Amino acid sequence: MPPTVPIERKRVPLTKFHNATGEYLDMALRSPIVLTSHGRKRQIVADSAYFERLEELARGNIIEAMDIQVASIGDMPQDLRQRILANQPTEAEIANDKWND
Numbered sequence: 001m002p003p004t005v006p007i008e009r010k011r012v013p014l015t016k017f018h019n020a021t022g023e024y025l026d027m028a029l030r031s032p033i034v035l036t037s038h039g040r041k042r043q044i045v046a047d048s049a050y051f052e053r054l055e056e057l058a059r060g061n062i063i064e065a066m067d068i069q070v071a072s073i074g075d076m077p078q079d080l081r082q083r084i085l086a087n088q089p090t091e092a093e094i095a096n097d098k099w100n101d
Contacts (some may be wrong), residue, residue: 009034014042 010033017024017035024045027033032046056065063070073081 009044011036011041013037017045 010027010031012024012033012035014035014037024033028045029047032044032050034041035043035045053065056062062068073084076084
């Protein structure tokens with residue numbers, strides 16, 4: 001598993017947030033911001049849709065949360081369909097939980 005890369009978020013002291021709440025709430029619509037107190041993280045302010053997607057992911061509803069559109073194999077071009085079918089693991093590979101990439 002590749003190492004995780006920390007995401008840098010805008011950090012805003014609580015006092016600045018209180019003095020310009022509207023501005024920071026607008027910012028949070030584009031990307032979550034971290035509210036700090038004495039340099040330590042206190043809360044995250046994020047768009048509600050972002051938070052709802054996180055909750056869906058936490059529940060294991062990855063396809064719904066990522067809004068992934070599933071295509072039928074019949075809707076795919078013939079050459080793509082053939083490549084996909086040719087790369088499916090065999091029953092023996094699946095049983096051994098090991099197959100070629």
